[in-house]
Every structure is written in C-alpha cells, then in structure tokens.
Amino acid sequence: MADNIRVLNRYPEQTTRGSLLQGNRYTSREFASLEWENMWTRVWLILGREAEIPNPGDWQMEPVGPEEILMVRQTDGTVKAFYNVCQHRGNPLVEGNSGSVKRFVCKYHSWAYMPDGELNFAPDREDFPEGNPCGKVRLAEVACETFAGFVWVNMDPNCQSLRSFLGPIWDEWQARHIDTWRRTMARSAWLPCNWKVVLDNFNESYHVPTVHQGATTETNRQEIRGHINTYFKETQFDLSNEGHNRMVMQGGFGVGSTDKEGNVLEPLKSELRFWNLDPDDFRNNPAATREALQSAKRKLGVERGFSHYPNIPDEQFTDAFHYTLLPNFAVTVWSDSFHFLRARPDRDNPERCLFDNWWYSSPASIEAGFDRRLEHTDVQENGEAVVEMIDPTTRSIGPGIDDDVRVFVTQQRGFRSRGFKGVYLSKQEERIRRYHELIDDYIEGRR
Ligand code: FES
Numbered sequence: 485m486a487d488n489i490r491v492l493n494r495y496p497e498q499t500t501r502g503s504l505l506q507g508n509r510y511t512s513r514e515f516a517s518l519e520w521e522n523m524w525t526r527v528w529l530i531l532g533r534e535a536e537i538p539n540p541g542d543w544q545m546e547p548v549g550p551e552e553i554l555m556v557r558q559t560d561g562t563v564k565a566f567y568n569v570c571q572h573r574g575n576p577l578v579e580g581n582s583g584s585v586k587r588f589v590c591k592y593h594s595w596a597y598m599p600d601g602e603l604n605f606a607p608d609r610e611d612f613p614e615g616n617p618c619g620k621v622r623l624a625e626v627a628c629e630t631f632a633g634f635v636w637v638n639m640d641p642n643c644q645s646l647r648s649f650l651g652p653i654w655d656e657w658q659a660r661h662i663d664t665w666r667r668t669m670a671r672s673a674w675l676p677c678n679w680k681v682v683l684d685n686f687n688e689s690y691h692v693p694t695v696h697q698g699a700t701t702e703t704n705r706q707e708i709r710g711h712i713n714t715y716f717k718e719t720q721f722d723l724s725n726e727g728h729n730r731m732v733m734q735g736g737f738g739v740g741s742t743d744k745e746g747n748v749l750e751p752l753k754s755e756l757r758f759w760n761l762d763p764d765d766f767r768n769n770p771a772a773t774r775e776a777l778q779s780a781k782r783k784l785g786v787e788r789g790f791s792h793y794p795n796i797p798d799e800q801f802t803d804a805f806h807y808t809l810l811p812n813f814a815v816t817v818w819s820d821s822f823h824f825l826r827a828r829p830d831r832d833n834p835e836r837c838l839f840d841n842w843w844y845s846s847p848a849s850i851e852a853g854f855d856r857r858l859e860h861t862d863v864q865e866n867g868e869a870v871v872e873m874i875d876p877t878t879r880s881i882g883p884g885i886d887d888d889v890r891v892f893v894t895q896q897r898g899f900r901s902r903g904f905k906g907v908y909l910s911k912q913e914e915r916i917r918r919y920h921e922l923i924d925d926y927i928e929g930r931r
C-alpha cells in the first residue's frame with residue numbers, strides 16, 4: 485500500500501480537446517456498435533461479487549450488451565469467466581443469474597463442462613469425425629480478476645492488468661477493505677435511455693441543487709449546502725491518466741442538517757453521539773461537525789471495529805469521494821459505505837440500459853446501526869441484499885435517485901431533437917467531456 489494513502493492527493497492535470505458532443509451519441513445504433521466493438525470489448529468491467537460465489541462450482545451470470553458472462557468459482561479459490569455459450573452449436577449454457585454446479589450441462593444436447601471450462605461429457609463421443617470433443621473443447625474464456633470483493637472481466641485477450649487499468653484507484657480502494665463490505669440494498673431497472681445519460685449525470689454535481697434540492701434561478705448556490713456540499717469552488721475534481729474520475733465533496737452539514745432553532749437533526753445527531761460528541765455543542769453551527777467528526781473517528785475508530793480507519797485520509801471520514809470508472813461504473817465512497825451506480829447497454833437498443841442502484845456498507849457500520857437498509861430488504865443466504873428488479877414507473881428505485889431517473893428519461897427525449905446541436909459544458913462538467921473523448925479514443929484507435 486502507498487505510504488501517502490492518508491493524504492488526500494491530486495491526480496495529474498488533464499487536457500480535453502473540446503469535441504462536439506451531439507445527440508446521436510445517445511441514439512444511433514451505428515455509434516453504439518462502434519462503442520461495443522472498440523470500447524466495451526476492450527475495457528475492464530465490474531461485473532460480479534465474490535460473496536455471491538463463495539464455493540467451488542458456484543456461478544453468477546451477468547449480461548453486458550449482447551454478451552452474457554458466466555463467472556465461476558474454481559476449486560483453487562480463484563474465479564474464471566466464460567462467455568455463456570455452448571461450443572457445440574451455440575446454445576447459451578445457463579439461464580438465470582446464479583447457481584451451483586458440479587458440471588454445466590447444456591440443455592440442447594447435454595454436452596457437459598467442468599467449472600474450469602473443459603468439456604467432460606458429450607453423448608455419442610465416438611461419432612465426431614474431428615475426434616472426441618471431450619478434454620479437447622473448452623468454453624471460451626474471458627480475462628477475469630478479483631479486486632475489492634468484485635469480479636472484473638475484460639473481453640480483450642491482450643488486455644493490460646486490472647491494476648494498471650485502475651491506476652490510483654487500486655490503492656485508494658484497497659486501503660478501505662471494501663472486499664469485506666456487504667450489500668445492504670439493491671434495486672435495478674431497465675431504463676429508456678442510453679447508458680451514457682446515466683454516467684454523464686454521475687460525472688457532475690452541477691445538477692444537484694436543481695434536481696435534488698429544489699433550487700430555483702433565485703437560489704444562492706453557495707448557501708444551499710445539504711448533507712453534502714456540491715458547490716464547485718469547494719469541491720475537488722480529479723481526472724486520472726487512466727481515464728477515471730474523482731470528485732471529493734465536503735460533508736457540508738448545512739441546510740437540512742438543523743431544525744429552525746438550529747438543533748442538529750438525524751442522522752447527524754446519532755452519528756455525533758456515537759462518536760462521543762454532544763449535538764448541543766453544534767447548535768447553529770453544524771458545519772463545525774465536519775472537523776469534530778474527523779478527529780473523533782481518527783481517535784476512536786479502531787477500538788470500535790472500524791479497522792480501515794488508519795488507512796484513510798481525514799477528509800474521508802466525512803466527505804463524499806465520488807468516482808466514475810470508465811466506462812460504466814459510478815460510486816460514492818464514504819468512510820463506511822458506498823453507493824454503487826452502474827449502467828449497462830441493452831443488447832440491441834441504444835436507447836435502453838440496465839441501471840443498478842445498490843449500497844454496500846462496512847461490517848462495523850452495519851453493527852453500529854449506521855446502515856439500516858438490511859432491515860427493509862430481503863437478504864440472501866450469503867448475507868447480501870437480494871437484487872430487486874423494479875419497474876421505475878410504478879416503484880421507487882431509491883431515495884434521491886428517482887429524481888435523477890426522471891431526468892434521464894426526459895433528456896433522452898431531448899437528444900432525439902434536430903434542434904439540439906451539441907452540449908455546452910461548464911468547467912465543472914469537464915469530466916463528461918473527458919469521458920466522451922476517451923470513448924472516441926477507443927473508437928478512433930488512440931487507446
Ligand atoms: S448446443 Fe449445447 S449441447 Fe448442443
């Protein structure tokens with residue numbers, strides 16, 4: 485682990501080209517297929533969770549665009565990933581999202597594969613002019629690594645290592661022991677928008693006052709701090725060489741953290757008490773809780789089971805570390821939980837994507853009652869919250885995120901208009917431009 489992990493560093497400066505970003509990037513089938521061939525099939529994708537497949541033979545299958553990827557726990561404890569397709573005549577090998585097998589048996593002609601991908605049985609094996617396929621034919625493998633408790637895959641056989649793909653994020657996340665954190669809430673939905681509509685949204689906090697805080701044209705945006713402060717002059721923006729972004733927003737503790745008399749409200753009130761701080765000391769001064777919480781957590785964290793605290797910077801105790809990982813993963817990492825936001829393309833419709841809104845929390849914070857989401861969700865045998873597929877027109881996908889989803893749907897409509905000539909971005913939205921330019925780099929062969 486890097487020695488300086490406790491210091492909030494900066495990523496190197498990046499330059500962007502100022503490319504024109506027009507609506508057809510979100511609507512055209514031709515653009516979607518260029519993206520698939522040149523980008524999606526050549527990058528590392530966060531796809532599975534190790535806790536879902538604890539024992540040899542356990543498998544998890546997840547779709548990405550036109551592909552389905554099967555991830556399987558091996559007898560030596562590693563994970564292998566395969567395309568979900570039988571090498572006899574192309575039938576998908578498994579249906580459903582997860583299971584456990586001794587062998588994968590294809591439902592068409594009963595070819596049976598071992599968890600390591602080797603064909604172990606074929607009916608009438610002596611009848612093949614090219615020779616007995618058993619021990620010879622294998623499932624088509626996809627590069628696979630595990631990190632932070634997740635299973636990552638890359639369809640490019642000549643890909644770089646996951647560690648070099650992730651760059652600075654590797655050390656930052658490893659320090660947080662994220663592999664031990666548990667999923668406490670998981671809602672997913674198919675949305676009528678391009679996957680980049682989702683990622684663009686999580687690549688900026690410029691929309692937060694309008695979409696989430698009821699700001700109007702009259703609002704002073706410096707004074708609208710909610711539980712997190714999204715004011716751009718007080719936010720740290722970073723773009724890594726590898727193409728991933730980070731935005732550090734201070735725990736703002738302003739509007740919404742106190743009642744009219746200035747008393748600190750929940751959940752901040754309980755959090756202060758947990759860390760031996762008196763909420764009354766912060767009456768009319770909730771912003772002072774930021775530093776007070778940082779020192780209290782630094783002092784008391786380890787003895788209360790928060791084992792990763794020695795490895796993280798003070799800012800992480802209160803602030804939102806929001807990352808977007810190329811291509812399709814956005815995550816807000818707090819000291820004890822993270823908000824997992826992912827969008828995957830549909831198999832053939834560029835105006836549709838599969839969106840995940842999930843939460844994970846550290847074991848100590850679940851124990852301390854900071855995250856009570858598990859009390860309101862179905863839990864699997866392995867302790868992880870069940871993933872609920874919901875229809876967002878009739879059910880909430882999650883507090884706050886419903887507001888974003890409403891805009892995803894309307895913005896996609898706008899992108900179809902001949903009247904939209906291309907985006908006009910603020911500096912604080914530069915992460916959007918960089919993201920799109922990196923996609924172009926893949927498409928045009930620069931990456
Ligand atoms: S297609 Fe799988 S056994 Fe024939």
Ligand SMILES: [Fe+2]
Pocket residue numbers: 685691692695696888
């Ligand atoms: Fe939002």
